[in-house]
Amino acid sequence: MKLVNPLTAIFHPPPTPGVLGVFGHLDATVDAIGKLRQGGHTDFTVYSPIPRHEIEDALDQPVSPVRIFTLIGGIAGCAVGAWITLYMSYDWPIVLGGKPVGSIPPYVVIMFEMTILFGALATILGILFNALFAARRLGTVAYDARFTNDKFGIFVPCEPARAGQVEALLRGTGAEEVRRA
Amino acid sequence: MPETATAPARGTRVTYDFVTRAIARTLGHPGKGYFALLGSAVTLLAVGIGCLLLLLRYGLGLAGYSHPVYWAVYITCFVFWVGIAHSGTLISAILFLFRSGWRTAVYRTAEAMTVFAVMTAGLFPLIHIGRQWYFYWLIPYPNERGLWPNFKSPLIWDEFAIGTYFTVSTVFLIMGLIPDIAAARDVVSGWRKKLYAITSLGWRGTNEQWRHYTRGYLYLAALATPLVLSVHSVVSWDFAMAIVPGWHATIFAPYFVAGAIYSGVAMVITLLVPIRKLFRLEELITVHHFENLAKLCLLTGMIVAYAYCVEYFTAWFGGNPAERAAFWYRAFGPFWWASWTMIICNAFLPQLLWFKPIRTSILALFVISIFVNIGMWFERFVIIVVSLAGEPYERFANATYNPTWADWGIMAGSFGWFFMWFLLFVKNFPAVSISEVKEVLPAPTRGTAVHA
Numbered sequence: 001m002k003l004v005n006p007l008t009a010i011f012h013p014p015p016t017p018g019v020l021g022v023f024g025h026l027d028a029t030v031d032a033i034g035k036l037r038q039g040g041h042t043d044f045t046v047y048s049p050i051p052r053h054e055i056e057d058a059l060d061q062p063v064s065p066v067r068i069f070t071l072i073g074g075i076a077g078c079a080v081g082a083w084i085t086l087y088m089s090y091d092w093p094i095v096l097g098g099k100p101v102g103s104i105p106p107y108v109v110i111m112f113e114m115t116i117l118f119g120a121l122a123t124i125l126g127i128l129f130n131a132l133f134a135a136r137r138l139g140t141v142a143y144d145a146r147f148t149n150d151k152f153g154i155f156v157p158c159e160p161a162r163a164g165q166v167e168a169l170l171r172g173t174g175a176e177e178v179r180r181a
Numbered sequence: 182m183p184e185t186a187t188a189p190a191r192g193t194r195v196t197y198d199f200v201t202r203a204i205a206r207t208l209g210h211p212g213k214g215y216f217a218l219l220g221s222a223v224t225l226l227a228v229g230i231g232c233l234l235l236l237l238r239y240g241l242g243l244a245g246y247s248h249p250v251y252w253a254v255y256i257t258c259f260v261f262w263v264g265i266a267h268s269g270t271l272i273s274a275i276l277f278l279f280r281s282g283w284r285t286a287v288y289r290t291a292e293a294m295t296v297f298a299v300m301t302a303g304l305f306p307l308i309h310i311g312r313q314w315y316f317y318w319l320i321p322y323p324n325e326r327g328l329w330p331n332f333k334s335p336l337i338w339d340e341f342a343i344g345t346y347f348t349v350s351t352v353f354l355i356m357g358l359i360p361d362i363a364a365a366r367d368v369v370s371g372w373r374k375k376l377y378a379i380t381s382l383g384w385r386g387t388n389e390q391w392r393h394y395t396r397g398y399l400y401l402a403a404l405a406t407p408l409v410l411s412v413h414s415v416v417s418w419d420f421a422m423a424i425v426p427g428w429h430a431t432i433f434a435p436y437f438v439a440g441a442i443y444s445g446v447a448m449v450i451t452l453l454v455p456i457r458k459l460f461r462l463e464e465l466i467t468v469h470h471f472e473n474l475a476k477l478c479l480l481t482g483m484i485v486a487y488a489y490c491v492e493y494f495t496a497w498f499g500g501n502p503a504e505r506a507a508f509w510y511r512a513f514g515p516f517w518w519a520s521w522t523m524i525i526c527n528a529f530l531p532q533l534l535w536f537k538p539i540r541t542s543i544l545a546l547f548v549i550s551i552f553v554n555i556g557m558w559f560e561r562f563v564i565i566v567v568s569l570a571g572e573p574y575e576r577f578a579n580a581t582y583n584p585t586w587a588d589w590g591i592m593a594g595s596f597g598w599f600f601m602w603f604l605l606f607v608k609n610f611p612a613v614s615i616s617e618v619k620e621v622l623p624a625p626t627r628g629t630a631v632h633a
Binding site for chain 2: 024025026027028045046047048049050051052054055056059061063064065066067070074084085088089091092094103106107109110112113114116117119120121123124126127128130131132141143145146147148149150174
């Protein structure tokens with residue numbers, strides 16, 4: 001089925017032009033990241049089968065904003081737990097021997113569970129939102145199936161005119177394979 | 182890096198590519214043994230469903246309830262299955278925070294076990310309530326009667342705890358699966374490739390994805406850790422908040438949590454032994470992993486044994502006649518066989534794990550783990566049924582309680598239900614974490630030639 005034009009742009013965006021390097025070694029990948037950053041490249045994508053601190057350190061990115069999602073979710077959950085228990089107790093009072101209708105100690109259990117529930121679900125939303133939905137150029141950047149297996153990869157977006165220079169840089173740092181996308 | 186972390190790397194064959202292919206191979210065509218196990222599980226489930234249908238039609242009178250034993254095999258099974266769930270979160274979240282390298286090879290199985298065990302456990306309170314079609318009355322929702330649940334009741338705490346635990350352990354399992362499904366997607370073909378392409382949610386292992394993912398995973402583990410400790414504490418308060426002698430004890434929360442992890446670790450061993458054999462994962466799940474699980478089993482088993490001693494000691498030392506009578510009834514009353522099965526299976530038999538030849542023998546571990554499972558089921562039976570049957574407040578009401586076919590049938594069905602989901606899971610999704618096993622391998626660098 002052919003999609004109408006604005007939808008095509010969303011679901012089948014055109015590929016980003018650039019150069020893709022495939023690396024077999026972690027240290028070579030880290031070298032290449034350092035060289036690219038020295039050369040003024042900022043928005044390249046690094047693929048790796050596992051998270052590695054070496055790559056994180058070489059990229060030197062800020063801490064993920066997922067933690068804000070977790071914090072807000074947890075606080076909201078605690079508030080919801082307090083609200084439902086207290087509101088529902090006073091809406092249908094069960095009066096027993098002059099004891100308080102809304103008593104906090106047993107409600108701490110509900111507040112605790114709701115903190116965890118909302119915190120965890122907000123964390124999931126945070127990961128999905130940041131890593132999948134809001135990821136720049138997701139699906140338009142060249143990819144190789146070996147990157148989830150045993151190869152590391154770097155995709156550098158660039159104009160065809162500068163591609164030769166980037167290719168040389170990637171090969172120089174030990175890329176096993178370099179191709180233009 | 183600690184020596185334990187590199188355990189899977191001892192074999193020369195284990196490379197990144199080997200890990201991917203060995204685990205992706207489990208998604209192929211398993212042998213006859215697998216289908217025999219699956220067939221038995223489905224048969225057991227069918228028995229359970231048959232009994233449940235009769236129970237729905239004719240009511241709880243079919244089960245063996247007799248005054249004052251109105252919490253019986255169904256609640257025993259509920260506590261048993263919730264307990265089984267706990268070690269999964271311990272291995273996946275708590276050991277993750279402690280950076281234990283050895284957990285990587287076994288945590289996926291444990292985590293899947295958690296989800297399916299909570300799924301099984303959740304059925305029992307619903308079966309137990311009698312008019313099962315009104316189960317939704319437990320949920321606080323605005324209704325025409327203007328009623329709300331009583332939040333001071335431990336049963337409502339339990340519902341919130343179990344609901345949260347099921348949700349969080351499920352999303353935790355799915356989150357951990359995403360990079361592995363992507364890895365499987367890139368090596369398999371056919372309809373599975375399509376399935377994994379959808380379920381991997383576009384995972385490609387980019388630096389942005391890992392940056393958010395690793396952070397989020399850390400927070401999920403940090404949230405799951407207090408959760409797992411709270412859930413079985415809340416389950417224990419279902420009993421400890423009541424005044425029945427044998428239930429009303431402050432030791433219950435830590436006692437239940439230790440027992441839960443103990444039974445769960447035993448169940449992990451019971452499940453891993455056949456899975457490792459059926460899917461030929463000997464290089465990834467080594468004797469070293471079993472030994473560590475055995476040590477965990479021994480530790481929690483000792484805590485449980487200590488709790489047994491403390492229970493009896495407190496009953497005697499406290500001097501309360503009702504409490505003393507209850508514990509005398511427990512050890513020497515008509516249910517003496519249940520109490521002694523529990524003590525022998527849970528406190529004495531696991532002492533064998535002090536010996537290294539036993540800890541490193543897969544067969545011995547398998548046998549011990551099954552006895553621990555039996556013992557832990559009896560622990561719940563003793564706490565619930567025997568305490569109620571021997572409660573000394575109603576001298577003339579003490580029952581001779583006998584479970585009926587409806588109790589046993591539904592219990593057997595719960596095992597079928599659990600094993601069916603578990604077996605379907607291990608065949609269709611990576612049963613060992615691909616990316617986390619790679620994390621404990623040395624990364625390929627230019628100095629060391631690592632080839633497929």
